[in-house]
Amino acid sequence: MSGSSRVFSIPPGAPFLPTLAEALLAGRLVPGFRFDGDPLALADVTIYVPTRRAARALRGVFVDSLAARGGGGSAILPVIRPLGEFDEDEAAFETEASAAIDLAPPISATERLLLLTPLVRAWKRRLPAHVAALFAEEIVIPASTADAIWLARDLARLMDEIETEGTDWAKLTDLVTGNLAGWWQVTLEFLGIVTEAWPKFLAESDRSNPAAHRSALIRAEAARLLRNPPAGPVIAAGSTGSIPATAELLAAIARLPGGAIVLPGLDRTLDEASFQAIAAPGARPAVLGHPQYGLARLIGKIGVLRGDVEEIGVAEPRRALRAALVGEALRPAETTELWAETRAGFPASDIAGAFAEVTLLEAASERDEAVAIAVALRRALEQPGQRAALVTGDRALARR
Incomplete structure (x- = not known):
């Protein structure tokens, strides 16, 4: 384990990007760096996020955060780069000339x-x-x-x-x-x-194939950072390191003098035996689909223990309890005998309150599921000021 690695986690239920921006500005992520009103202070900061959309949103969050701090002046924002959507923009990474020459251009x-x-x-x-x-x-x-x-x-x-x-x-x-x-x-x-x-x-x-080209670019960026560490802070936020090359880049950033990693929702309430069952090498195939599997593997790649990860940001109590209950429901089979014990620790009234805003709908078919979602979204649109979003990993369902 590397004691110098700075790895943080923002809990589920806490607004990720605002929490990230505030932690950076307040000096909680990188020792020796704190925004003091200097309009050039953030110019040397580099932040990697998973997607272009996240990069755009984070820029907006920084604008709002800086405006809320007052001062009335302008400031140069950090350099914000997407990790997962740069297939058509090789220049997103400042690779060394020799590394770039070795990369065959990707086929569309x-x-x-x-x-x-x-x-x-x-x-x-x-x-x-x-x-x-x-x-x-x-x-x-x-x-x-x-x-x-x-x-x-x-x-x-x-x-x-x-x-x-x-x-x-x-x-x-x-x-x-x-x-x-x-x-x-x-x-x-x-x-x-x-x-x-x-x-x-x-x-x-x-x-070259797009995936191979992307992985080569990411590894070239990791090598560049280790070879020539930037003078300013380098932060990777929101990535689970599911792509091996990305995990290598995150591990490289964690070793930089001004590096920091901010994870999305590492479960710190799950007991150690259950977490180790998820993180153990050669785990059962069923464990590979656990929501914490990717994060468990990533912190192992970085070289830190779960206890070394500092949590930043605070979720609203009801949402924090909901996250803990979901974590309990998804504990690995090796420790499900603890359900009876842990269930007794949650009063029925607290459980009801945690899921008061959650509705379970068991649809008979994908069509019924899509219709129910469409009706819910339509009802939300009819309410003035109401906001609604569909979050799903099922592209077919989203198209319906």
Whole structure:
């Protein structure tokens, strides 16, 4: 563990960006730095946030925070850079010239899709007879160019996932054995497009896949920061480090003399045994989907313990209790026997108050779910001054 790493967390229920801005201005994040009214004080500060939208919002928050502090003058805002949305803007990172030269330019998503589609069509035509014989009827996929485009899109998504995680394509051949091996051979023949044909095309055209290019840029930025530490504070905020390259960048920032990491909602109320069950190497596959898994892995990558993470910001008591109860409900299977014990520590009236503004709707279908959400949003729009938002990880539901 590195005792010098400055890692913070803003609890669920506390406004993340305003809390971040206020902590920086008040001097809580980086020793020796505090905004004292000097209009140039923030010019040397660099802040990394997950998306361009977050970057725009944070700029607005700084404007409001500085205005609230008075003074009536103007000030130069910090340099705010997005971590996850710079595919079309290489200049977002000031990479060293040598590193930039080594990076083949990324192929655009549209061009990649158009080039993968004929490869998918060709795959069907050259299927070996012994593979085609596995099917009881004539192979009909891809039956049309439209089908080939959909398969090409899936291939592109798979390439991005594999390259983002840094996984070895060669391991695919050992995934399935036994009775399924024949059917798996069909899949391997199909994946030959991205394991053999596509890499040859990229090498011949001196291009790179977007995900590989992004990861290379992030790692180049991490190396640059360690090689030439900036004079001013460098802060990474809001990222869970789910992309390995991003986790490496966050670990590099944590080691800088003026570096600080601000995590979104690290659970500090969950007991240590439960948290270790989530963070343990080689954890059960079910644990990989736990909301705290990414953060647990990230602080391990940075080299700090959960107890070393300082919490900044305060959530409203009812929201803090709600977060604690949700954490209890999602505790890993290894410690669910503690439910009876922890349940006794929450009075029924407190639980009811924590979820007074929460409604559970069990929809019979995705369509019913979408209709219910649309009605709720419409009712909110009909109320003067009412604000509403839909937050979902389901893109299909959002489109409905």
